Amino acid sequence: MTYCVGTLTAEGLVMLADTRTNAGIDHISTFRKLKIWKRPGERLVALMSAGNLAVTQAVVGLLEERMEDNSVDPGETILGAPSMFAVARLVGAAIRDVREVDGPSLEQGAHGFNATFLLGGQIAGRKLRLYQIYAEGNFIEATEDTPFFQIGETKYGKPILDRVMSFGVPVKEAAKVCLISMDSTLRSNMSVGLPLDLMVYRRNHPGEYIERRIAEGDPYFEDIRHRWSEALRSAYRGIADVPLDG
Amino acid sequence: MTYCVGTLTAEGLVMLADTRTNAGIDHISTFRKLKIWKRPGERLVALMSAGNLAVTQAVVGLLEERMEDNSVDPGETILGAPSMFAVARLVGAAIRDVREVDGPSLEQGAHGFNATFLLGGQIAGRKLRLYQIYAEGNFIEATEDTPFFQIGETKYGKPILDRVMSFGVPVKEAAKVCLISMDSTLRSNMSVGLPLDLMVYRRNHPGEYIERRIAEGDPYFEDIRHRWSEALRSAYRGIADVPLDG
Structure with missing residues (x-):
């Protein structure tokens, strides 16, 4: 399983992913699920993925292969597309391409074709965007009303977001x-599971961002866990017990 | 959907259920999911259910019909069975009986045969028990190590239980x-959704228990919600922000 959360705020963008993948309970590995592409000063594009690892790796692989392929129009690649909307469409198209190849055999298994992405980023002179892209290749965009998206194992971590997260x-x-x-x-x-990958980006500074890997024993994260x-x-304890009697 | 939680503690038993059922987003109704049977001073048996409402109602209906049927050995009914273990087996058998009739056609639909129960209670002179009974009719029992069970929409409410609930x-x-x-x-x-049904039972007082329906506007529940x-x-707010810079 996986848990990724992305938040669009007035100040910028936060993306956080775990790194655990499992195929059954006894086949657990660590894979990075947060991928960042950049042209310093011009664009920052971050992509997080949940679902079938073979599918999500194939999607990222296809997107990167196209960046390196001279026969592909640069405007049709992550680093050349004119807008984040266009980048989201490229990711969607890559998902559909992978589905065309791997979908039919995956649909015969118990889990089907299963992949979801969070795409965030900004291109100089354009707006900061955060999208959730579905296995079907279409997508929705975060707004001031709904500033966060989650993918993977979303429920345990949703109550605190529902209560305190805002634009x-x-x-x-x-x-x-x-x-x-x-x-x-x-x-x-x-x-x-740990380690986690955290990316924080402040609006209108494409190319500048903070990235941290948070591993077991990270003092700040340990402190958060303990304090929380x-x-x-x-x-x-501060809430009165249920007045049962009388 | 449904959310029910049951907890076995050194002092007694707590069972809590919501009452909302829905078949699609535009067909929402209120049904009681906590059923209590008792012989004052001799036994208290409480059953909560999640899953397909037609299935869970059929199971409860069958159990009650058997209590009223003079041709059924009283020892084979909820109010006559010699132990809570025997009661759990009766519930399991009723689930299997309903499955035999309704299972094949339900398995052809998207949701399949879907029903889970929490059964708690005590018979005078015997131990207080809490069981989770599966759609297959078999069951597990709460212990000092794992004192709570949840059924239905379990994930949002699990983190707080994981952190603070204990025997x-x-x-x-x-x-x-x-x-x-x-x-x-x-x-x-x-x-x-509200209203909620709460039952609290103190060990070794079969027949005595506290039951409360908590509706919209209940002052104690409103207070809990607000304070929490x-x-x-x-x-x-009390946790330091992420030290991003430097």
Whole structure:
């Protein structure tokens, strides 16, 4: 399984992914699910994926092959497309291309053709965008009303996002909420696991971004986990017990 | 959808269920999912259900019909069975009976034969038990190590249970944690809804129990919801932001 969360805020973009993949309970590996492409000063494109690893790797592989293929119009590649909307369409088209090849045999298995992506980024002079792209290749866009998207094992980490995430929170705070949301998921589902990949981007600085890998023992993340756990315990202790009698 | 949670503690048993059922987004109704049978002073048996409403109602209907049928050995009924283990087997057998009739046609639909139960209770002189009974009719039992079970839409409300629920918490506190877990579910999934049915039972008092229906506007539940929301917000504000720079 996988958990990825992306948030669009007034200040910028936060993307967070775990790295655990599993095929059954005894075949667990670490794969990076956050991919970043950039032209410093001109564009930053980040893609996170959930679903069948063979499918998501094939999609990323196809997108990269096209960037290196001189016979492909640069405007039809991630690093040359004129807008993030065009980039989202390229990702969608790559998903459909992979589906054409691998879909029929996957549909015969129990899990089907299963892949979802979060695509975020900005091209100089254009707006910062965050999209969720479906296995069908179509997509929806985050807005001020709905500033976050989740893919993979989404439910455990959703309550905290529902309560505190909004378009107005600063990116440092948005990153913190995403990490808390990830922590809830890590605790409740062992098929989501460390290390994590975190990317934070401030609007209108294409090419500049902060990327961190958070591994087991990372002092800040350990501190969040501990404090959040303590805070929840003390919060629930602070609420009066159910008045059962009388 | 449905959310039910049951907890076995040193002091007793807490069972909490919502009442919303839906067949598609535009066919939402209220059905009681917590059923209680008792012989005051001798036994208390509580059953909560999730899954296909026609199936779960048929199972309860069959169990009740057998109680009223003079040709059925009383030892083979909920109110006459010698132990909670025997009661769990009766529920399992009723599920299998319903499956024999309705299973084949349900398996042809998208959702299949889908029903899960939480069964809790005590018979005088015997131990308090909590079981989770599967659509297959077999079951597992809660223990000191794993004192709670959830059925239906379980994920949103699991993180708080994972963090604070244990066999040692008093029933009043266990009821509070169940309500907080329910609140997280209500907020994140609109197919789970009020009113709620709460039952609290203190070990070794078969026949005595507290039952409450919690409807929209219930002052205690409103207070929990408000305080928990505030506590989460202040907890997350209390954690330092991600140290992104430097």
